[in-house]
Amino acid sequence: MNNNGGTECGYERYECSDELISVENVTLDYSSKSGSERALVNINMNIFPGEFVCVLGSSGCGKSTLLKILAGFIPPTSGNVKLEGNLVKGTDWHRGVVFQNPPLYEWLTVSQNVAFGPKMRKVPKKEYAPLVVDYLKKVGLEDFADKRIYELSGGMKQRVSIARALINNPEILLMDEPFGALDALTRENIQDLTRKIWWNNRKTIFLITHDVEEALLLGSRILVMSKHPGTIINDIRVHFSERVIEEGSKHVKFSEEFYNKRQEILKLINDE
Ligand SMILES: Nc1ncnc2c1ncn2[C@@H]1O[C@H](COP(=O)(O)OP(=O)(O)O)[C@@H](O)[C@H]1O
Ligand SMILES: [Mg+2]
Structure with a gap:
């Protein structure tokens, strides 16, 4: 329509x-x-x-x-x-999906959560590592890369979830x-x-x-x-x-x- x-x-x-x-x-x-x-x-x-x-x-x-x-x-x-x-x-x-309560891996770090998609797609680490840094910057989490998810506030978790979806360069x-x-x-x-x-x-x-x-x-x-x-x-x-x-x-x-x-x-x- x-x-x-x-x-x-x-x-x-x-x-x-x-x-x-x-x-x-x-x-x-x-x-x-x-x-x-x-x-x-x-x-x-x-x-x-x-x-x-x-x-x-x-x-x-x-x-x-x-x-x-x-x-x-x-x-x-x-x-x-x-x-x-x-x-x-x-x-x-x-198609990248972001939910109200982001299903993140609580025991992994912020970086590891963002790297999850490329890693699963078998993108070589030297290709995705700089992307993880870029996307963490985009969502304002560059200083929290090594924190574990359970240490974050709700807003920070949502930022991780946005970065995690974006790193796969989804069409939507x-x-x-x-x-x-x-x-x-x-x-x-x-x-x-x-x-x-x-x-x-x-x-x-x-x-x-x-x-x-x-x-x-x-x-x-x-x-x-x-x-x-x-x-x-x-x-x-x-x-x-x-x-x-x-x-x-x-x-x-x-x-x-x-x-x-x-x-x-x-x-x-x-x-x-
Ligand atoms: N897995 C499911 N099985 C059966 N009914 C469902 C399921 N998921 C949603 N529904 C029903 O479908 C309708 C639409 O739900 P939903 O898409 O979640 O609505 P909204 O997101 O707009 O609140 C509701 O009546 C809901 O009860
Ligand atoms: Mg709904």
Whole structure:
């Protein structure tokens, strides 16, 4: 689905290119003892390179299910997901995932956790070692390389988890409510870091949240989902995140435009 009507990406920073991810008529039924339950119905969307797509929807509407399908953790019941035209058939390094509570190896050091992906892919150590240093710098953890995970705060763990996903140079970063468990100050800090990584590294990001302001301050595009069973009911292009980068401040959130967009989206969710 694209507000611009066609396949153009509508995104100034990039030459309009082909979609990175396309989701066609995806439906997902969970089966249980009492029968089957439809979690997603008729999902159609494209994600273009360089977009920061934020997904908003009420609890239980199927956001995490959609992310798990994009990641390749679960196959859709019907329909398909393609990455650069190729069917997604399972998990691989092309799609990096960041969860609310990052599953890190508690007994390994920060560096060892970040090095995990390249090591598993049998990248030679002399190639990945400098990358580990680079990515720790990107997330502001260069001084904590040798700390063990259990010694870190929640915010630091989330930074490790972002570095660990980025080091594999994924085509897209899939983030499921990544800031949900953090205190307000840390959350803002890591939101800023994520925006910077998106902008400076030209990453494509798909981020789930239930916080409208977070979606407006980060996304270049917001997808609003209906209540259970979830489908996409709106696809809205926004430019506040770019303004935050350009202006070096979040003043834009006090603008009338921001207020109106926020009300418009809240109404969409509440009217559901
Ligand atoms: N593994 C599962 N088995 C059965 N039902 C599930 C499973 N995971 C999620 N569901 C159901 O699917 C629906 C969507 O869940 P989820 O994708 O986690 O929603 P959200 O992330 O938007 O809160 C919910 O009704 C939930 O109970
Ligand atoms: Mg969820």
